[in-house]
Amino acid sequence: MxxxxxxxxxxxxxxxxxxxxxxxxxxxxxxxxxxxxxxxxxxxxxxxxxxxxxxxxxxxxxxxxxxxxxxxxxxxxxxxxxxxxxxxxxxxxxxxxxxxxxxxxxxxxxxxxxxxxxxxxxxxxxxxxxxxxxxxxxxxxxxxxxxxxxxxxxxxxxxxxxxxxxxxxxxxxxxxxxxxxxxxxxxIGASSRSIYNMLLTLATYALICRREGAPFRYPGSRYTWEHFCDAxxxxxxxxxxxxxxxxxxxxxxxxxxTNGDVFTWKAFWTVLSEIFGVEPVPPCGDIAEFNWVEEMKEKGGVWDAIVRENGLHETKLEEITCFGASNAVMNFGFQHVSSMNKSREFGFLGYVDTLKSLRKWIERLREMNILPKT
Structure with a gap:
């Protein structure tokens, strides 16, 4: 000490x-x-x-x-x-x-x-x-x-x-x-102990899709796919x-x-697809076409196999993900954006590129042995 x-x-x-x-x-x-x-x-x-x-x-x-x-x-x-x-x-x-x-x-x-x-x-x-x-x-x-x-x-x-x-x-x-x-x-960060961890939720979803040879379908609406969000x-x-x-x-x-920039889920999805080697599939309409939350409730065994085969830190899918909350965010009917003006006026000028942040924290989760190395 x-x-x-x-x-x-x-x-x-x-x-x-x-x-x-x-x-x-x-x-x-x-x-x-x-x-x-x-x-x-x-x-x-x-x-x-x-x-x-x-x-x-x-x-x-x-x-x-x-x-x-x-x-x-x-x-x-x-x-x-x-x-x-x-x-x-x-x-x-x-x-x-x-x-x-x-x-x-x-x-x-x-x-x-x-x-x-x-x-x-x-x-x-x-x-x-x-x-x-x-x-x-x-x-x-x-x-x-x-x-x-x-x-x-x-x-x-x-x-x-x-x-x-x-x-x-x-x-x-x-x-x-x-x-x-x-x-x-x-x-956006790295932990297996956060209640609302959207990055880890989407990463596990991508890995499950890759393992099953399934398309990486965006579960949200066309509105959120095209409009701005922040992180x-x-x-x-x-x-x-x-x-x-x-x-x-x-x-x-x-x-x-917030990071001081904005992103579209289309851009976010593209980066995730590149990182995990899955096929990105955009939404077809204004309302999500499949029940993502219910579908992922059946995938705990798939995640267990990924953990076991890669020697990962032992986690359970239902404990490290927040599919319900993530689904709600990707189906908002408004742009989820906060002003950083007050923070800047008071003297805090920090900022981060969100899509670069995404790549950085995925790599950190790999280093922590929460996600597979590749």
Whole structure:
């Protein structure tokens, strides 16, 4: 573990094994990290996966944030050290009331431990990652009113959303600590532990098509095939979160975080087809012609065979994919695009080429032995 002084910033990344969490740990540990050098603690509900490098953390903590006693037991040993909390974890349920109860309880339990002793707490800033469900609502199959590009001062939608509740929870602690909210788009990164991993979902779909000699059919609509969408590179998201955590001008602000460009699913599909050597098939009409979600429910055995034959890190198709959520995104009736103007005006100028990002993270998933090397 690195030596700690009273001035050392100490980060606790909750959800460290997900796409955003892994990139945060890597970014914080770089010698060039803003505000550094950092001491980095990482936490997750499950044991550390084999692909996670131990050099990225000074300490890995396994605990159940829904259990206040387990949270206190495992975080009390570091509660007087943590200066920055990076909250990049979520649990998803079938209804928003359950999402609100679960996710607000987890964050409340952690904040309680880190702030319970006001005289010894060092917590200065909390980073909250949310997403564009802030603008379109929690039900992707029945997305609410939208008027892209989405911008941060849009009025909240008039129905429950756990993102709103988490934002209000942080604001209620003012002025004990400052906070920042980061609204990502579709996150492109590398992990087998993220609930919503569209890249891994599409990669497994392509590999299953290749194995079965089936065409790589686009499951979305003609509209999304031809119109614009955006994405958030996990590394860029980490950079923005660290920037906001150490920049006075960014305190108590919400920021969109996308790559700064747009893409069409036609272009995205072309790149995936080239990478995995499959035949791309565009949509024929305005509505998807086949039930992709139901079809993929029957492909778990095919993925098991791919894992076994290539000696991959053991995963189950239903645990590493989000076919339902991906299907909803590829059938939106609007362009899924967020404005990055506010972020730029406040001083964060990072950007990423999305199609290059796609290739980079596929290669990273191969290096992590989550996807086959070829």
């Amino acid at each position: 690195e030596l700690e002084t009273p001035e050392t910033p100490v980060a606790l990344v909750v959800g460290v094994t997900g796409m955003a969490g892994l990139s945060l740990a890597e970014a914080l540990k770089k010698p060039t990290a803003l505000g550094g050098p950092w001491k980095v603690y990482g936490a997750a509900r499950r044991p550390k996966p084999t692909w996670f490098s131990p050099s990225l953390l000074d300490l890995y903590i396994q605990f159940n944030a829904l259990d206040p006693h387990d949270t206190c037991k495992n975080l009390s040993i570091i509660s007087e050290h943590v200066t920055h909390l990076f909250w990049v974890v979520l649990q998803a349920h079938d209804n928003e009331e359950a999402n609100i109860a679960t996710n607000s309880s987890m964050l409340s339990n952690v904040l309680h431990v880190l702030t319970s002793n006001s005289t010894t707490s060092r917590l200065r800033h909390v980073t909250l990652q949310t997403g564009t469900k802030h603008y379109i609502g929690p039900d992707l199959d029945h997305a609410g009113p939208s008027d892209p590009p989405f911008h941060e001062n849009m009025t909240r939608l008039p129905y429950p959303n756990f993102y709103y509740v988490l934002e209000d929870l942080l604001a209620s602690y003012s002025p004990a600590f400052t906070w920042s909210v980061h609204r990502s788009s579709i996150i 958030s590179d996990a590394g860029l998201l980490a950079q923005q979160q660290i920037w906001a955590a150490v920049s006075d001008s960014a305190k108590n602000q919400a920021f969109n975080c």
